[in-house]
Amino acid sequence: MSLLPKSFNVDLNQIFDTVIIGLGPAAYSAALYTGRYMLKTLVIGETPGGQLTEAGEVDDYLGLIGVQAQDMIKLFNAHIEKYNIPAIIDTVESFRREGDIYVVKTKRKGEIKARTVIVAIGVKRRKLNVPGEDKFTGRGVSYCSVCDAPLFKNRVVAVVGGGDSALEGAELLSRYATKVYLIHRRDQFRAQPVYVDTVKAKPNVEIILNSTVTEIKGDKLVRQITVKNLKTGETKDVDVNGIFIEIGFEPPVEFAKVNSLETDQNGYIKVDEWGRTNLPGVFAAGDCTSTWLGFRQVVTAVAQGAVAARSAYTYLNERKVR
Numbered sequence: 001m002s003l004l005p006k007s008f009n010v011d012l013n014q015i016f017d018t019v020i021i022g023l024g025p026a027a028y029s030a031a032l033y034t035g036r037y038m039l040k041t042l043v044i045g046e047t048p049g050g051q052l053t054e055a056g057e058v059d060d061y062l063g064l065i066g067v068q069a070q071d072m073i074k075l076f077n078a079h080i081e082k083y084n085i086p087a088i089i090d091t092v093e094s095f096r097r098e099g100d101i102y103v104v105k106t107k108r109k110g111e112i113k114a115r116t117v118i119v120a121i122g123v124k125r126r127k128l129n130v131p132g133e134d135k136f137t138g139r140g141v142s143y144c145s146v147c148d149a150p151l152f153k154n155r156v157v158a159v160v161g162g163g164d165s166a167l168e169g170a171e172l173l174s175r176y177a178t179k180v181y182l183i184h185r186r187d188q189f190r191a192q193p194v195y196v197d198t199v200k201a202k203p204n205v206e207i208i209l210n211s212t213v214t215e216i217k218g219d220k221l222v223r224q225i226t227v228k229n230l231k232t233g234e235t236k237d238v239d240v241n242g243i244f245i246e247i248g249f250e251p252p253v254e255f256a257k258v259n260s261l262e263t264d265q266n267g268y269i270k271v272d273e274w275g276r277t278n279l280p281g282v283f284a285a286g287d288c289t290s291t292w293l294g295f296r297q298v299v300t301a302v303a304q305g306a307v308a309a310r311s312a313y314t315y316l317n318e319r320k321v322r
């Protein structure tokens with residue numbers, strides 16, 4: 001089984017029943033279902049696995065107990081291969097409607113035509129936007145604990161955030177680093193209690209609440225961060241070798257705007273319970289969408305992908321264009 005999906009030498013000049021944009025769990029699931037509905041499908045995405053590539057062990061997907069994320073991606077590839085669904089690595093810049101057809105503009109492969117589009121583009125990481133962050137990115141500033149934790153063996157690190165990513169990251173880093181500061185801007189964590197309890201039990205994790213990082217300092221590498229207590233206004237410099245910024249994700253505002261997709265007040269693509277967007281024949285699924293109160297899990301993305309595929313199938317059947 002491979003980490004890369006197959007392209008099956010697909011003819012890109014045909015009109016597809018559906019083009020799925022993205023290569024995360026929602027996109028794979030949509031592809032599996034459009035495959036089972038026998039829709040002529042093309043998947044176009046940048047990174048096979050999407051955010052799963054940044055995960056280590058996944059233990060909250062029913063039935064796959066403690067599966068490694070990489071193994072999960074391989075299984076996803078094998079599953080869509082079984083239905084001969086081609087996937088190509090490319091970036092979709094935009095799509096436009098011409099009559100009953102959507103013309104999907106890609107960065108490398110030119111324009112691709114489809115009767116329906118399923119948008120499953122995920123979300124991008126949020127930045128702290130403090131002095132030093134850009135300068136030291138890759139030189140002590142990281143946005144992915146799972147990817148970079150082993151680089152900080154016997155070092156001192158800070159993790160910023162109070163969600164699942166930050167808590168999961170702090171736990172992982174505590175296995176490598178001598179000391180982990182977990183810095184959160186409130187006194188309540190939004191992470192699942194199981195993560196909070198695990199981190200609190202780690203003797204080398206110091207939790208700093210009601211605080212934020214206001215500056216990242218160093219020479220060639222990160223050496224220090226400035227931490228501000230938001231209740232007292234006091235600031236202090238803390239010596240660290242690395243800082244992991246795990247403060248969530250930005251919604252796909254730009255992509256939505258370029259493609260006239262309606263968004264909710266937070267910038268996520270608005271969909272109904274069937275994954276329908278404001279555009280006819282365009283569906284959306286996974287983390288880029290507004291549904292399910294921001295509960296973004298592999299299992300929810302996969303469910304939304306299946307629903308969007310079903311909607312594309314119904315849409316095409318109603319128009320009898322297949």
Ligand code: NAP
Nearest residue numbers: 161162163164165166185186190246247248249294295296
């Ligand atoms: P998140 O749930 O949005 O949490 C982001 C955290 O960063 C929050 O605690 C937030 O503080 C804090 N934050 C946001 N902007 C900040 C800023 N400018 N400065 C300082 N702190 C800031 O993001 P996430 O933890 O990356 O998780 C994203 C989604 O993926 C969630 O739905 C999560 O459940 C899911 N996820 C799931 C798993 C899992 O189930 N195993 C693992 C990782 C992620 P406030 O709390 O004050 O808002």
